[in-house]
Amino acid sequence: MEEFKNNEYAVEMYKIVKEFNDVKAIDNVDFLVKNGSIHGLLGENGAGKTTLMNVLYGLYHPEQGEVIIKGIKSDINSPTKAISLGIGMIHQHFMLARPFSVVENVMLGRKSRKGILLDTKETAEDLVALAEKYKMKIDPYAKIWQLSVGEQQRVEILTALYQGAEILILDEPTAVLTPQEVDGLFDTLREMKNDGKAIILITHKLEEIVCIVDEVTVLRDGVMIGNVEVDCNTTKSELTKMMVGRDVLFNFEKSLNKTGEKKLEIKNIKVLNDKNFLALDGFSLDIYAGEIIGLAGVDGNGQKELCEALTGIRKVESGEVKLDTINIENKPPLFSIQKGIAHIPEDRHITGLALDWSLKKNLILKTFKDNSKFGLIDEKKIQERWENARIAYDIKANSGDDSARDLSGGNQQKVILARELENKPAIVIANQPTRGLDIGATEYVRQKILDAKGDGAGVLLVSADLEEILQLSDRIAVIYGGELMGILPSGSDVKKIGELMMGKKLEVKQNA
Amino acid sequence: MLSNIFTVGFFVSLLASTIRLATPILLPALGQIYTQRAGILNLSVEGTMTIGAVAGFAATFYSGSLWLGMLAGMVFGLFYGLLMAILSVTLRANQVIAGVALNILAAGLAVFFYRVIFGIQSLPPQVEPFKMLRIPILSNIPVIGVIFFQHNIIVYLAFVMVVVTWFILEKTTFGLKIRAVGENPKAADSKGIGVSKYRYSAIVIGGIYAGAAGAFMSIGYLNIFTESIIGGRGFIAVAVVIFARFLPIRAMWGALLFGLATALQLRLQALGIDVANQLMLMLPYAITIIALVLASKKADFPSAYTIPYSRKDR
Numbered sequence: 001m002e003e004f005k006n007n008e009y010a011v012e013m014y015k016i017v018k019e020f021n022d023v024k025a026i027d028n029v030d031f032l033v034k035n036g037s038i039h040g041l042l043g044e045n046g047a048g049k050t051t052l053m054n055v056l057y058g059l060y061h062p063e064q065g066e067v068i069i070k071g072i073k074s075d076i077n078s079p080t081k082a083i084s085l086g087i088g089m090i091h092q093h094f095m096l097a098r099p100f101s102v103v104e105n106v107m108l109g110r111k112s113r114k115g116i117l118l119d120t121k122e123t124a125e126d127l128v129a130l131a132e133k134y135k136m137k138i139d140p141y142a143k144i145w146q147l148s149v150g151e152q153q154r155v156e157i158l159t160a161l162y163q164g165a166e167i168l169i170l171d172e173p174t175a176v177l178t179p180q181e182v183d184g185l186f187d188t189l190r191e192m193k194n195d196g197k198a199i200i201l202i203t204h205k206l207e208e209i210v211c212i213v214d215e216v217t218v219l220r221d222g223v224m225i226g227n228v229e230v231d232c233n234t235t236k237s238e239l240t241k242m243m244v245g246r247d248v249l250f251n252f253e254k255s256l257n258k259t260g261e262k263k264l265e266i267k268n269i270k271v272l273n274d275k276n277f278l279a280l281d282g283f284s285l286d287i288y289a290g291e292i293i294g295l296a297g298v299d300g301n302g303q304k305e306l307c308e309a310l311t312g313i314r315k316v317e318s319g320e321v322k323l324d325t326i327n328i329e330n331k332p333p334l335f336s337i338q339k340g341i342a343h344i345p346e347d348r349h350i351t352g353l354a355l356d357w358s359l360k361k362n363l364i365l366k367t368f369k370d371n372s373k374f375g376l377i378d379e380k381k382i383q384e385r386w387e388n389a390r391i392a393y394d395i396k397a398n399s400g401d402d403s404a405r406d407l408s409g410g411n412q413q414k415v416i417l418a419r420e421l422e423n424k425p426a427i428v429i430a431n432q433p434t435r436g437l438d439i440g441a442t443e444y445v446r447q448k449i450l451d452a453k454g455d456g457a458g459v460l461l462v463s464a465d466l467e468e469i470l471q472l473s474d475r476i477a478v479i480y481g482g483e484l485m486g487i488l489p490s491g492s493d494v495k496k497i498g499e500l501m502m503g504k505k506l507e508v509k510q511n512a
Numbered sequence: 513m514l515s516n517i518f519t520v521g522f523f524v525s526l527l528a529s530t531i532r533l534a535t536p537i538l539l540p541a542l543g544q545i546y547t548q549r550a551g552i553l554n555l556s557v558e559g560t561m562t563i564g565a566v567a568g569f570a571a572t573f574y575s576g577s578l579w580l581g582m583l584a585g586m587v588f589g590l591f592y593g594l595l596m597a598i599l600s601v602t603l604r605a606n607q608v609i610a611g612v613a614l615n616i617l618a619a620g621l622a623v624f625f626y627r628v629i630f631g632i633q634s635l636p637p638q639v640e641p642f643k644m645l646r647i648p649i650l651s652n653i654p655v656i657g658v659i660f661f662q663h664n665i666i667v668y669l670a671f672v673m674v675v676v677t678w679f680i681l682e683k684t685t686f687g688l689k690i691r692a693v694g695e696n697p698k699a700a701d702s703k704g705i706g707v708s709k710y711r712y713s714a715i716v717i718g719g720i721y722a723g724a725a726g727a728f729m730s731i732g733y734l735n736i737f738t739e740s741i742i743g744g745r746g747f748i749a750v751a752v753v754i755f756a757r758f759l760p761i762r763a764m765w766g767a768l769l770f771g772l773a774t775a776l777q778l779r780l781q782a783l784g785i786d787v788a789n790q791l792m793l794m795l796p797y798a799i800t801i802i803a804l805v806l807a808s809k810k811a812d813f814p815s816a817y818t819i820p821y822s823r824k825d826r
Contacts, residue, residue, distance in 0.1 A: 080704030
C-alpha cells in the first residue's frame with residue numbers, strides 16, 4: 001500500500017456533532033480510518049455507531065464537524081454524494097427490494113450504460129466477474145427472496161463494490177450469519193483490504209472481530225472513548241469495559257439440570273408461511289419442565305412460524321402439539337394463554353406491545369377478563385398490578401399511563417416479561433428476547449429467563465445469537481429449512497452448531 | 513329464439529363494443545399501475561376522470577379541436593394528480609382519506625365549472641366526438657376488421673399504451689426506480705434515488721392517464737358532459753390494477769372483462785330480456801367484483817403499498 005503514503009487516511013471525521021430533538025446522539029467525535037485497513041467501530045446499542053456512519057454516508061447531516069475523504073474536504077449531503085466519493089454502506093437491515101432480481105437491485109444504484117434503457121445483461125456479466133474476484137458466488141438473475149441471508153449480504157457487498165466503493169461500511173454484518181458464513185465474509189473482506197480498500201465494521205460483538213480488524217474505535221453514549229490497535233490476543237474484557245463503562249460479568253449461574261417431565265411435545269408438524277410455502281416441514285421437538293432448550297438457526301428458517309404455531313396464532317396443517325396430554329394445535333390463542341403458554345414475541349413493536357397504549361393496559365392485554373368488573377375495566381386493580389410489576393421488574397417509567405412507545409427497548413421488554421412471566425407459566429416461548437437491547441438489559445432479560453426455568457417452566461429460546469444460546473441452554477436444537485437438524489448438548493462446539501445451521505443433519509445416535 | 517339472438521352479427525358488434533367500452537377502464541388502469549407500483553393507492557381516479565371529462569369537453573366546445581380537448585383533460589388530470597401527490601407524499605396524509613376527499617372535491621368542482629361555463633340549458637351542449645378511424649385494408653377483413661379496426665383513434669392509442677407501459681416499467685431505468693420506491697423506499701433512498709421525486713412522477717402520470725380517460729368519455733365515447741359521466745369507472749380501474757397484480761397486460765384483460773360485461777348488458781337490455789334493468793346495470797360491476805375477489809388473493813402488493821416514506825423512520 002505504498003502508493004497511499006502521502007495520503008494515509010481514507011476517512012477523516014473531526015469533531016462531529018449530530019443532534020436529534022436537542023439530544024446529542026454524537027458529541028464531538030473524531031474518527032479516522034486508514035487506507036487498506038479493517039477498522040472496527042464498537043459500542044452498545046444507542047452508542048451512536050450507526051448514527052456516525054449515517055453521517056458519513058450522507059443520510060444525516062451533522063450539526064458540526066468536518067469530513068475529509070481521501071484527503072479532500074467533503075460536504076456529504078446525500079447517499080448519492082457518498083457513493084460518488086466511493087463510499088458504500090451495507091446496512092444491518094438489507095436495503096434490497098425482495099421481489100427484484102439480484103441484477104435489478106444492483107442497477108438501482110447506478111447509471112445505465114444504455115441511457116434510459118436498462119443494461120441488464122452487461123451488468124449481470126460484470127457482477128459475476130466481480131464476485132469471482134472477491135471469492136463470492138452469485139446468480140445475478142435469482143430473486144432476492146429466494147436467497148439466504150448470507151447471499152443477500154453478498155448482493156449488498158457486490159452492489160457497493162460495483163458502484164466503485166473504496167470505503168465500505170458494514171453495519172453488524174455478522175449478526176445474521178452462521179459461523180461458516182462469517183469465515184467466508186472475512187475472507188472477502190481480507191481480499192478487499194489487500195486491494196487497498198478501507199473497511200469499517202460496526203459491531204457490538206467484539207470477540208468475532210478481534211482477529212480481523214487492525215484497529216478499533218469505541219463509542220459510548222455518543223462520545224468517543226478510545227482508539228486502540230487490536231489483534232487476536234487482545235482480551236475481550238478490556239474492550240467490553242470501554243464499551244459499557246463497567247465490568248460485565250456474563251457468567252450466569254446455570255442452575256443444576258433438574259429437568260422434570262415432558263411438558264410440550266411437538267410431533268411432526270407442518271406449517272405454512274405467509275407466502276403459503278412450507279415453513280415447517282415435519283418438525284418435532286420435546287420440551288421438558290425446568291429446562292431451556294435453545295433453538296439455533298439462521299433467521300427465516302421457520303422459527304417465527306414455529307413460535308406462532310405453538311401459541312395458536314398460526315394454523316398447523318398436520319401433526320400434533322401436546323401440552324401434557326392436551327392437544328393445543330389449532331386452538332384459539334386464548335386457549336394456550338389459559339393453559340400457561342407464555343410468548344415473548346420476536347418483534348416487540350408489532351406483536352409484543354400495543355405501542356400507543358398505556359403501560360397498564362399493555363400489562364393486562366392477555367387478561368382483560370380477570371381485570372374487569374361487569375365488563376368494565378377495573379382501574380384500581382390494574383393500577384395495583386402496574387405498581388407491582390414496576391417494582392418486581394424494575395421498569396423505568398414515569399407512570400403506568402405513559403404509552404409504551406415512550407420507553408426504551410429494554411424497558412419495553414421488561415413490560416412484556418412482566419406480563420408473560422408473572423403467572424408462573426408452564427412453557428415460555430422466547431423468540432429473540434434480547435435482540436436490539438443494550439448489554440445491561442440483555443443481562444436482565446437472560447436472568448429472568450433463567451429464573452423462569454428455575455420456577456419449573458420449560459423454555460424454548462429461539463435466537464440467532466449463538467452466544468446467547470450457548471450461555472443459557474441446557475440443550476441446543478438446530479433448525480434449518482423448517483426441519484430439526486439435530487439436538488446437541490450444552491457446551492457444544494460453535495463450528496458444529498454452524499454446520500447444522502447450514503443444513504447438515506446430525507447423524508442420529510441412540511435417542512438425543 | 514336464442515338462435516335469433518346469437519348471430520354472427522351479434523357477436524361482432526358485442527366484441528367491437530367490448531373493446532370500445534374497455535378503453536375508459538384501460539387508460540386510467542395503466543396510469544394507476546405506475547402510481548400503485550410506486551406504493552401509492554390513489555382512490556381519486558374517479559374524481560380525476562370527472563375533472564378530465566369536464567375540462568376536455570369545455571376545451572373542445574370552445575376551440576372546436578378534439579385534440580385540444582384531450583390535451584386539456586390530460587393537463588387538468590396532471591394538476592389533480594399533483595394535488596394527490598402533495599397530500600400523500602409531501603404531507604404524508606393517509607392515502608385512502610386523501611383519495612376519498614379528492615373525489616368529493618372533484619365531483620363538486622366539475623359540476624360547478626360546468627354550470628359556470630355553460631349555465632343551465634334545456635338541451636345539454638354537445639360536441640362532435642372523435643370519428644371512427646378505419647385502418648386501411650385491415651378494417652376490410654370480415655368480422656376481425658369490424659371488431660378490431662373500426663374504432664376512434666383514442667381506442668387504438670389506449671391499447672398501444674399497454675405495451676408502452678410494460679416496456680417502460682420493465683425495461684427502463686425510470687420504471688425500475690418507480691418499482692423500487694414502491695417496494696423498498698428506504699433501499700431506494702440509500703442508493704441515491706429520490707423517493708419523493710419518483711412517487712410524484714408516478715402519481716402525476718396516473719393523473720394524466722385518468723384525465724385523458726375522462727376526456728375520452730365526454731368527447732370520444734359520448735358527446736356531452738353529465739355529472740355521473742364516469743359512473744364508477746375510476747374505482748373499477750383502481751380495482752382492475754390490483755386484479756391484474758400490477759401488470760399492464762393483465763390489466764388489459766381486466767378492462768376487457770368489464771367492457772364485455774357492459775356491452776353484453778346493453779345488448780340484452782336492448783333485446784328486451786325480461787330482467788329488471790337495474791339488475792342488468794349492476795352486471796358489469798358485480799362481475800368485476802367477483803373477478804377481483806377471486807384474483808386478488810394472489811396479488812403481491814408492493815411492500816411499501818400505502819405507506820408514506822420518511823427518512824427519519826429508521
